[in-house]
Each structure stands twice: as C-alpha cells, then as structure tokens.
Amino acid sequence: MSDVILIRPVSADEFAPFGDVLSCDGTPSALINQGNCERYTDLATLDFRDGTAGISLFDARPRQLPYRLDMVERHPRGSQAFIPMTAAPFLAIVAEGADAEPGRVHAFEVPAGTGINLHRNVWHGVLTPLHPPGLFAVIDRIGPGDNLEEYWFDTPLTVRAAP
Amino acid sequence: MSDVILIRPVSADEFAPFGDVLSCDGTPSALINQGNCERYTDLATLDFRDGTAGISLFDARPRQLPYRLDMVERHPRGSQAFIPMTAAPFLAIVAEGADAEPGRVHAFEVPAGTGINLHRNVWHGVLTPLHPPGLFAVIDRIGPGDNLEEYWFDTPLTVRAAP
Numbered sequence: 124m125s126d127v128i129l130i131r132p133v134s135a136d137e138f139a140p141f142g143d144v145l146s147c148d149g150t151p152s153a154l155i156n157q158g159n160c161e162r163y164t165d166l167a168t169l170d171f172r173d174g175t176a177g178i179s180l181f182d183a184r185p186r187q188l189p190y191r192l193d194m195v196e197r198h199p200r201g202s203q204a205f206i207p208m209t210a211a212p213f214l215a216i217v218a219e220g221a222d223a224e225p226g227r228v229h230a231f232e233v234p235a236g237t238g239i240n241l242h243r244n245v246w247h248g249v250l251t252p253l254h255p256p257g258l259f260a261v262i263d264r265i266g267p268g269d270n271l272e273e274y275w276f277d278t279p280l281t282v283r284a285a286p
Numbered sequence: 287m288s289d290v291i292l293i294r295p296v297s298a299d300e301f302a303p304f305g306d307v308l309s310c311d312g313t314p315s316a317l318i319n320q321g322n323c324e325r326y327t328d329l330a331t332l333d334f335r336d337g338t339a340g341i342s343l344f345d346a347r348p349r350q351l352p353y354r355l356d357m358v359e360r361h362p363r364g365s366q367a368f369i370p371m372t373a374a375p376f377l378a379i380v381a382e383g384a385d386a387e388p389g390r391v392h393a394f395e396v397p398a399g400t401g402i403n404l405h406r407n408v409w410h411g412v413l414t415p416l417h418p419p420g421l422f423a424v425i426d427r428i429g430p431g432d433n434l435e436e437y438w439f440d441t442p443l444t445v446r447a448a449p
Binding site for chain 2: 260
C-alpha cells in the first residue's frame with residue numbers, strides 16, 4: 124500500500140523551510156498611487172546564482188484528487204516562484220532535506236490569490252493546479268547549465284484531501 | 287474639453303515600444319513535466335540596473351470607465367511587470383517618448399490570462415484594474431535610490447471604451 128499524504132492549508136510558518144508564501148496578508152509595505160493601491164514589497168527570496176531572473180508562463184493540465192505522486196524534482200541553480208493567473212487554489216507539494224534522496228513529503232493547498240516561491244534546491248512536485256485553466260507566471264533562473272534533478276519514488280505516494 | 291483616448295486591444299506589435307505582452311500565444315518554448323505543462327520561457331525584458339529583481343503584490347482599487355487620467359509616472363531605474371492574479375482584463379496606459387514631458391498617450395486593454403512588462407523609463411498610468419479584486423504580482427527593481435517620476439497633466443485626459 125502506498126503512503127498517503129494528507130493536504131493541509133499552507134501557512135507562512137509551516138512553508139518557511141521550503142519557500143515563501145506570497146500573499147497580501149498583514150500590513151501593506153506602502154500605500155501608493157494616491158491611496159488607490161496597497162503594495163506588499165519584495166515578498167520572495169530570489170536566488171539565481173550565476174543566472175538572471177526571467178518571467179515565463181506555464182500552462183499546466185489540472186489534476187484531480189487523489190493525486191498520484193511518482194516523482195519530485197529540484198533546481199540546484201535557482202529559486203522558482205509560481206504566481207497563479209486565475210483566482211483558484213493549487214497544490215504545493217514539497218519534500219524535506221537537501222540530500223540526493225528526498226525526505227518527508229508535505230502537500231499544501233495554496234488558496235486563491237496567493238503564490239509561492241520555492242527556495243533553491245528544494246525537492247518539490249511538478250506544478251499541480253486543481254482547476255482549469257492551470258495558468259501561472261513563473262519567476263525562475265534563466266541561464267546556461269543543467270538546473271533540473273528528478274527523483275522517482277519506488278512506490279508512488281497518494282496525495283489526498285484531509286478527511 | 288479634455289482629450290479623449292480610446293481603448294484598443296493590446297497586441298505584442300503595438301505594445302513593443304513600451305514593453306512586453308506576457309501570454310501563451312504561439313508555440314510553447316518547451317513541453318515539460320511529462321507532457322503535462324507547456325512552458326513559454328523568458329517572455330519579459332527585465333532591466334534592473336544597479337538593483338535586483340523582487341516580487342511584490344499590489345492590491346489596487348478597480349476603476350470604472352470612462353477613466354480620468356490626470357497623471358503618468360515612470361521608473362528610471364528599472365522595468366516593471368504586472369501579472370494579474372485573477373482571470374480579468376485590465377488597462378495598460380502608456381505614453382510615447384523619453385523626455386521630461388510625455389508624448390502621445392495610448393490605452394490598451396490587456397485580456398484575461400495576460401500580463402505586461404513595462405520597459406525601464408516608459409511613461410505609464412498607475413495600475414488600473416477594471417474588475418475586483420485588483421490583485422497583481424509585480425516584478426520590479428528592489429534597491430536604493432529614487433525610482434519614481436510623476437507627470438501631472440494640466441488638463442486631465444479621458445480614457446473611454448471604443449464605440
């Protein structure tokens with residue numbers, strides 16, 4: 124029987140070992156545009172080493188629950204931020220540890236209106252929207268060199284909604 | 287009587303002097319994640335000079351049409367990208383020229399699922415969502431020094447839907 128990972132709501136504290144939660148929670152950094160806009164400034168720890176920041180778009184197939192997790196990947200040369208372009212929640216699946224073999228896996232539901240930024244070299248599942256269209260802006264490293272490692276589980280894990 | 291600017295749909299060609307249109311039009315750069323995700327890579331000309339890239343969130347008051355445009359601004363030290371976090375169109379108002387006084391003003395409707403990146407030093411109107419919530423991720427320059435110039439029109443302009 125495969126291991127089961129129960130989804131829990133993301134929180135900045137619980138997600139901190141893996142990355143940043145990008146949301147308008149708390150007090151704005153500034154009120155701009157003659158008072159018409161709240162600005163929450165510089166929410167992500169960007170880390171692109173010898174590369175530079177780029178903005179890409181990802182159009183991903185929405186997934187259903189329970190979700191079969193057969194692999195995780197990581198990017199040794201840079202952080203990777205995911206900004207949903209629709210007001211829908213998505214899953215952020217991450218694993219503990221920085222070794223060649225990932226540690227304990229966590230599955231977080233990221234609510235509508237919220238993005239995430241994965242720290243460099245954090246093991247994570249591929250982008251898993253839960254609703255169509257799975258459209259995201261991605262801010263990650265642009266530059267030469269291999270920036271992808273994959274780890275395939277011997278036995279896939281099952282990611283489920285909490286009962 | 288104030289000048290009237292008619293809104294027209296954004297296109298990459300017409301917007302090119304001002305910035306980049308960030309969309310999934312055309313052929314993906316890569317098919318990733320075991321074929322489950324189309325990646326459109328590095329769509330924006332980022333230019334942060336002596337600063338670094340940052341991700342901020344803007345929560346802006348939606349505007350109604352006709353829209354009274356009484357000022358434009360520009361950022362001499364960096365480009366600025368706007369990624370809508372809801373599937374709603376917004377207005378991109380820009381002006382020609384790099385002088386102290388902005389030139390001809392254009393108003394573009396950016397469709398749902400599309401972002402823009404303004405080139406460094408392009409005169410532009412403040413963020414103008416047309417639908418609530420006016421929630422955007424902004425990728426712009428983080429660093430010291432003044433990065434904002436404003437220009438107030440003697441007579442405000444009126445931005446209207448095309449008849």
